[in-house]
Amino acid sequence: MSSWKNLEEEVKQYAQYIWNRKAEPDRLAGINFDCVLTLSEIEKVIVEVTENRSLDKIRGDIARIQIIRTNMMAKNIMVRPYIVCDFQPTQGMKDAGKESYVEVLSFSDFRKIFFDFDTYKHVRSNATFGSAVDPITGENDEAVYTPVGYDILNSVEANAEEIAQRIIDGKKVILLGDYGTGKSRCFREVFNILARRVDETFLYPIAIDLKETWGLESSVEIIRRHFNHLGIGESETDSVVKAFNGKRICFLLDGFDELGSRPWSEDKKKLESIRRHALQGVKDLLSNAGAGFLVSGREHYFNSNKEMMTALGVREDQSVIARCKTEFSYEEFYKYLELNNINVSLPSWLPRKPLILKTIASLDNNKISELFNSSNGDEIEFWYNFIDAMCERDSRIHPILDPDTVKQVLSRLASLTRERAQNVGPITESEVVDVFFEVTGSYPNEQSTVMLQRLPGLGRVSSETGDRNFVDDFVLDGLRALDLVNRVSSSDRNVSNLKWLNPLRKLGVSILSREMQKRNLTSLFITYAKQSLQRDKSNKVSISDVLSALNQIEIDEIDFDGFDFIEAHFGDLNFERANLKNIKFSDGVFESITLGKVDPESIVIKDSFIDRLLGVSSSSGVPAWIKNCEVVSYESIDTLTAIKKSGLTDEQTMLVSILIKVYRQAGNGRLEHTLTKGLAAVNKKSLKKILQYLISNGFLVTSKDNGETIYKPVRKHQERIEKILNELDRSNDEVWEHVTMLSA
Incomplete structure (x- = not known):
């Protein structure tokens, strides 16, 4: 004391x-x-x-x-x-x-x-924490925790220790993230930190998986069910119930999005009402909690932060919103490899996600080396080799099934997740059995049942259920593409009637494109797309997937005769090649659009929702053929990391870096050594040419400071410079074209 x-x-x-x-x-x-x-x-x-x-x-x-x-x-x-x-x-x-x-x-x-916290700590630590489970056994994930940062709005990153400290300080922390991004592992780590510090803080963490409290409408019911599930007696429960609104109990509530089904309705108010009712007990608990707390759930479960705060009973000015990053940073990535004894060199394009790395780590080192060597640095080729390696491994463990059967089962299961609100699952045990029958023509015997319980690429949701999720969309996206190819090539008429919610993303579209070309199916898919667009009832996600794939392969333009495709849903639509012609998209959803250097012919996208528009950096760069659309985000070039990821040539990257630092950043000028600071590839000869061009054409003026040149903006060109930075590789400004020629 x-x-x-x-x-x-x-x-x-x-x-x-x-x-x-x-x-x-x-x-x-x-x-x-x-x-x-x-x-x-x-x-x-x-x-x-x-x-x-x-x-x-x-x-x-x-x-x-x-x-x-x-x-x-x-x-x-x-x-x-x-x-x-x-x-x-x-x-x-x-x-x-x-x-x-x-x-x-x-x-x-x-x-x-x-309250005998030591007993609670022992029992709770041995129970599972949300989805932080071993993908094979469903028990607690015993892999060494890799310290990672969590993004906090208007602040720097915070690690688990800092999140725990915020709770100790009385803050209300809301942790958001999608499946597989580490919410439950953070939840478990924060619990361990708070539990270690009980003698110092006198603050008892109570860690509740909200999926076990479905249907409960009060804080007392939630607390009692939690202790009942752990097998802890009434006296301890009574103590916590008695003191929960004091300053000695802090609640960690994992999975506010798992408190019931997520039904679909066109009525947004009705959906909000359903979510609000499901969280009634959580709101009662949190709004009466006298100490800090942590509550976690999926990023997009609510329509807005305002709805989330209201449903949880949290005041915005007293809360902190943290977000799990979608993957490790490079430093975290290599720390994970070190802590978990993965002794291989992995390519930079491999998704830096724990669940993918755990799957790779389950292979022996020789197989891992063979896997990467045979891919020749090609991400798509690696995906094929990776899936083959997984299926071959399981076939060796359970010889009753050959690798191709394992892959077919996985592809059909991937197709089932197209209709799931959570994208990666869950898939029930009965659905796994039904798919097995569909693929093989017989129901599984005892041996194949064992195999089905540990299919590669699938993970247990928890130890209490046999439901499975796909461990990552890197595996899932490609399998969905294979399933769509098989359905269309076999003239599966049922595909048009399926109610898919989840489209192919970038990897899946690339694999679908490659499959079309490898198997000479391009004409068949063009016919499928055109015929499907004419049907009264059709699977619009599947059509969107096919159009995305057709838009990026080496073929002549495809004329759609002015058809208006209403309510399309694209995961990734890339116009860098732009094979689609004479088609309109209305009232659609576009998760990602990549613009090409040249506008496509007779394409219109109007009255639609666009989550990411790449190729321009602000609304002023949006081309005229994208009309009246809500765009959430553009290609960011305001940070060094964003500039490096923009896909520009080295010379274009240098130009963007110079213009941003001189024209957009605060101050009256920039020293020469700061203009390209942090860029990996700076050709001094090219840099000199770019600077000379900008000075001679009146875009920069110079002065000296202790012998070093200072570059200053000429403000009459501000609007023109902003247009270049907004349009990027789509710009036809002579400044952009001159620097682009230096790359040739």
Whole structure:
């Protein structure tokens, strides 16, 4: 304890929790006591607090208590006395108290009268934490935790230690992220940190998986069910229920998006009402919590932060929103490899996600080396080799199934997730069996059932259910592409009636394109797209996937005769090649559009939602054929990392870096050495040519500072420079074209 006064206050607070009475200093029969509680007219509790480590002091306190006990007995009042020490009392001290029926105990043991946290910690730590489970066994994931950063709005990154500290400081932390980004692992790590610091903070973390509280409408119900699931007795539950709105219990609630089904409705207000009702118990708990807390769930479960705050019962000015990053940084990536003994060099384009790396780590080192060597640095080729390696491994473990059958089963299961709101699943055990029958023509026997329980690329949702999720969309996206190829090439008429929600993303579109060309199916897919567009009922996601793939392969333009494709849903639509011609898209959803250097012929996208528009950096760069659309984000070039990822040539990258630093960043000029600072490839000869061109054409003026050149903007060109930066590789400005020629 930091001071005597703090210890006394803490003891009084715990005494109030234990006996449900006001605890305060009092003077009885002329003797002062630190803490007295009146339980009834005939019963009192006396608690003396000491930090004096001498046996004589303990004996003196016992003597004073005995005087009062005798005095109270004369009035038919029973006294229950305690001496609480700010240290572990010796056996002699305990024996001295025992002789006089006075309990001498440490502050830590006194707290256990209220709540035996050590028992709770042991039981809770051995139970699973959300989806932080081993993909094969469904038990707790025992891989070493890799310290990672979590993005916090308007702040720097925070790690698990810092999130825990914010909770200790009374902050309400909301952690958002999609499946596989590490929410549950962060949840578990924060619990461990808070549990280790209980003796310092006197703050007890209670970690609840919200999926176990479905249908509950009050905080008390949630607390009781949690302790019941852990097999902990009513007395401990009662203590937590009693104190949850005080400052000693902090709740960690994982999975606000798992409190029930997520039904679809065109009525947004109805959906909000459904979500609000499902979270009624959580709101009751959080809005009455007296301490900081952590609550986590999927990023896009709510329509807005405002709806999220209202549904959770959290005030925006008292909360902190943190987000799991979609993948490791390079430093975190290599730390993960080191901590988990993965001794191979992995390519930079490999998704830096724990679940993918765990799957690779399950292969032997020779197979891993062979896997990467045979791919020749080609991400698409690597995907094929990676899937083959997974299926071959499982076929060797369970020879009853050949690798191709394993792949077909996985592809059909991937297709099922097209209709799932959570994208990666879940898939039920019965669905796995049905798909097995569909692929093989027979139901699984005992051996193949074992194999189905551990299919590669799938992970257990938890130990309580046999449901599976795909471990990552890197695996999932390509399998969906294979399934679509198989369906169209086999003239599967059912595909048009499927209600797919999830389109192919960039990797899946690339694999679909490659499959079309490898198997000479391009004409078939063009026919499929045109015929499907004419049907009254059709799977619009599948059509969108096919159009995305056709738009990026080497073929002549495809004329769609002015057809208006209403309510398309594209995961990734790339116009760098632009084979589609004479087609309009209305009221659609475009998760990502990449613009080419040249506008496509007779293409219109109007009245649609575009999540990411790449190729321009702001609304002023949007081409005229994209009309009246809501665009959430553009290609960012305001940071060094964004510039490097923009796909520009080295010379274009240098130009962008110079223009941003001189024209957009604060100050009246930039020193020469800062213009391209941080860029990996700076050709000094090209840099000199770019600077000379900008100066000679009046875009930059120079001065000197201690012998170093300072480059300053010419503000009359500000609007023109902004247009170049907004349009990027689509710009036809002579400045852009001149620098582009340097790359040739």
